Amino acid sequence: MGAPESVELIDLEGSDRERAVPVVIDSFVGIYRWHAKRTLRQVSHVRAAVVGSELAAVAMLERLDAALGYVYYIAVRRPFRRRGLAARLLDDALDRFRRGGVRVVWAAAEADNTGSIALFRSRGFRTVSKQEPGYLEGGLGARGYRSKMWIVSGEVLLGLRLAPEPSPDPGLPDD
Numbered sequence: 001m002g003a004p005e006s007v008e009l010i011d012l013e014g015s016d017r018e019r020a021v022p023v024v025i026d027s028f029v030g031i032y033r034w035h036a037k038r039t040l041r042q043v044s045h046v047r048a049a050v051v052g053s054e055l056a057a058v059a060m061l062e063r064l065d066a067a068l069g070y071v072y073y074i075a076v077r078r079p080f081r082r083r084g085l086a087a088r089l090l091d092d093a094l095d096r097f098r099r100g101g102v103r104v105v106w107a108a109a110e111a112d113n114t115g116s117i118a119l120f121r122s123r124g125f126r127t128v129s130k131q132e133p134g135y136l137e138g139g140l141g142a143r144g145y146r147s148k149m150w151i152v153s154g155e156v157l158l159g160l161r162l163a164p165e166p167s168p169d170p171g172l173p174d175d
């Protein structure tokens with residue numbers, strides 16, 4: 001048996017983000033490839049998994065609001081798939097969102113992307129309908145945020161609640 005594989009998670013900033021372009025090219029085609037490359041350069045936080053000396057996987061993360069996190073893309077180079085790298089990046093993202101006070105996290109996936117949907121479901125995400133109550137009412141509805149997330153036809157929205165909404169401030173008691 002070989003030595004266990006060492007995986008390091010790192011932040012990618014500035015021009016270092018170009019190191020993740022091969023992951024994007026290996027993972028997306030057409031308009032998604034274009035959009036994922038653009039997002040890689042513009043998104044607020046990029047986390048990557050390095051295996052040995054190779055950049056094998058990437059997660060692109062955004063805060064839509066103080067309480068709202070969004071996983072734009074998670075992608076893994078083909079030779080590194082089904083080794084738990086996406087799950088590791090997602091766990092790391094959820095940890096950071098949780099520590100940063102995020103209460104709801106969303107992600108979008110093409111309806112036929114069974115691998116991606118299974119990945120998010122394995123971490124407790126569920127499908128969110130358009131009619132669902134918004135996050136402030138305790139639901140996972142994303143009205144007003146769907147366009148920020150660039151959700152297009154043929155995609156499903158997945159959501160996970162990390163923390164309940166705070167109870168309303170009872171204010172000062174009346175005299």
Ligand SMILES: CC(C)(COP(=O)(O)OP(=O)(O)OC[C@H]1O[C@@H](n2cnc3c(N)ncnc32)[C@H](O)[C@@H]1OP(=O)(O)O)[C@@H](O)C(=O)NCCC(=O)NCCS
Nearest residue numbers: 027073074075076081082083084085086087115116118119
């Ligand atoms: C989807 C993707 C990110 C998964 O990456 P990965 O590193 O292979 O996933 P992991 O090994 O961490 O899998 C974690 C869990 O996700 C699910 N999963 C991942 N890939 C799957 C597949 N092809 N089919 C079914 N379930 C899958 C499984 O539940 C898996 O747990 P298990 O291996 O114990 O069964 C990868 O296939 C990919 O880069 N695809 C192209 C880009 C993409 O579609 N990204 C998602 C949209 S943003």
